[in-house]
Amino acid sequence: MAQTRRQFRQTIRQLRQQLSDEEQRQAAEQLIQQCQSLPEIAASQHIALYLANDGEIDTMPLISWLWQQGKQVYLPVLHPFSEGHLLFLHFDANTPMTANKFRIQEPKLDQTKVKPVNQLDLVFTPLVGFDSQGHRLGMGGGYYDRTFANWFATGIGPTPIGLAHNCQHVEQLPTENWDVPLPKIVTPQRIWQWELLN
Structure with missing residues (x-):
């Protein structure tokens, strides 16, 4: 099972890394068009995203659009003391940035900018792959889980x-018994949505 998940992870990462700059640009624009119809955004004021890495869809155009809508945006920061956990810090055009241990840009830690997770309205999550049942395959660190x-x-x-x-x-992705599907996944072409039983 673990080997299969590793194989899926490697194959899908290669696919997205092979996208051209133009394909990436178009995908980022189409993503905004899809997100404009999300009722969750209209109902939310405090929204967490992430900065693209490793061929992920570019989120900066979406972040800029959210700023234009008057939304407050937050980015994940690796927790300095609690291994494997995330903090979310307020992010705007003037936020000082730094590279974390994965060489991903994140806001420089400032306790006055931290937003507790339970005070966020909406969190857009990265993923490596997903299937038709809403199962998400991450990078394997378990941060978002x-x-x-x-x-x-x-x-x-x-x-x-x-x-x-x-x-x-x-x-279909290989799943573990602790995997919980996401209720919604947005791609440039469509919005995938599932009814989840909590």
């Missing part, structure tokens, strides 16, 4: 929505 443990258990807290390129969809 831990972040959403309470939501998955009780349905209380910010709504998680996945973002992905069209090529990151597969019909």
